[in-house]
Amino acid sequence: MSEEKKDTHKNDPIWIDTMKCKSCGDCVFACPYGVLVMKKNPKSLDGETVFVLHPDYCIGACKMCVRVCPEPCAIHLKEITEFVFPKKSDVALAREKEKEETRLRSIELRRGEGEGE
Numbered sequence: 269m270s271e272e273k274k275d276t277h278k279n280d281p282i283w284i285d286t287m288k289c290k291s292c293g294d295c296v297f298a299c300p301y302g303v304l305v306m307k308k309n310p311k312s313l314d315g316e317t318v319f320v321l322h323p324d325y326c327i328g329a330c331k332m333c334v335r336v337c338p339e340p341c342a343i344h345l346k347e348i349t350e351f352v353f354p355k356k357s358d359v360a361l362a363r364e365k366e367k368e369e370t371r372l373r374s375i376e377l378r379r380g381e382g383e384g385e
């Protein structure tokens with residue numbers, strides 16, 4: 269990593285190296301706190317790039333984004349030495365709500381199928 273890049277991002281808890289990122293979006297869905305989003309970018313081959321929307325919500329320690337990323341060194345996390353109390357962004361809360369609604373719908377469907385037998 270170049271010293272210039274390191275220096276530019278020295279205060280960021282997380283940053284993405286757009287030269288290495290393949291815009292797959294896996295990190296966006298892996299982050300439990302909604303730190304990352306996909307954003308339209310006409311300059312990108314896929315028309316989208318990952319964007320750090322809520323850097324202050326990153327707790328650093330979970331590293332779920334890094335674990336799922338297929339590109340080594342695309343995601344950079346600052347070493348966080350203090351405990352960061354987890355908060356969830358609106359994106360994360362909306363995603364959880366959607367998951368919960370899908371779960372409840374599938375329970376209702378299964379119950380309906382059971383009653384019809």
Ligand code: SF4
Nearest residue numbers: 299326327330331333
């Ligand atoms: S380290 Fe955890 S909280 Fe921070 S962006 Fe990655 S998955 Fe989200």
Ligand code: SF4
Nearest residue numbers: 289290292293295337
């Ligand atoms: S998982 Fe890695 S390659 Fe995929 S969008 Fe995130 S940073 Fe880019």
